[in-house]
Amino acid sequence: MAAKSFAETNRQVWLVVSALALIGFMAGFIPYATSAFGPALGLAMTFGVYWFGFCLPLGFAFQGLDAARRNLRLTRQDRGWPLWLLGGQFVLIAGVALALMEHPAPLAAVALAFAFGAFNGFCEEFYWRGAFLEQGRDAPWFQALGLALFTGWHWPLYLAHGVTFEGGALGLIGGSAFLGAAWTFVAWRTGRIGLCVIAHCATNAITFIGFFTMNFFG
Secondary structure: OHHHHHHHHHHHHHHHHHHHHHHHHHHHHHHHHHHHOOHHHHHHHHHHHHHHHHHHHHHHHOOOHHHHHHHHOOOHHHHOHHHHHHHHHHHHHHHHHHHHOOOOOOHHHHHHHHHHHHHHHHHHHHHHHHHHHHHOOOOHHHHHHHHHHHHHHHHHHHOOOOOOOOOHHHHHHHHHHHHHHHHHHHHHHHOOOHHHHHHHHHHHHHHHHHHHHHHHOO
8 A cells, every 4th residue: 555655646746747847848948939930930839849748648648548538538427517617617708708809800810729729728638637637536735736837837838929918927827727727626526527628628719719810810
């Protein structure tokens, strides 16, 4: 039992280290990439590294195939309070995002937001919720730590050159904390991330319309 507890604690430590390494690396990489290659290519490079260098491989490493399948599964329980909570949050965020749009968004911005948002939503939930859930199902403090690190990862994004975020640092970092708190709570209470993936993808798709329009199609 002691050996098992040590092994579990060791994996938790390495998961936290991986998240801190991501934040530290991105704090230097994002300003460099967006300055040297421009905001569009710099952000493309950033998310390429983020998705394929961190979220997907580490999400899989800290879950494994069988656990990942189990964590992503939707069940009847998701039709209850988790659906109402995440659905209500989505309606609120979508309403605010649409209200802030001064002009109709170009079709290209909408298409890019939906494709980018869906893939980003899956990758982030797979790592930030899936891996932390798998390594600390019975430890609410570990889920709270995962939420704090997820929120912290958005700080390097604010350092991007030539990129504007609606609401500034508070909108970006505070918004990620608000949204992440609901996703983390649902994942912890249900023991799965499937509904959180859907909510994250949908929320990203709506909010990224304004982001892409303002920065690249305005």
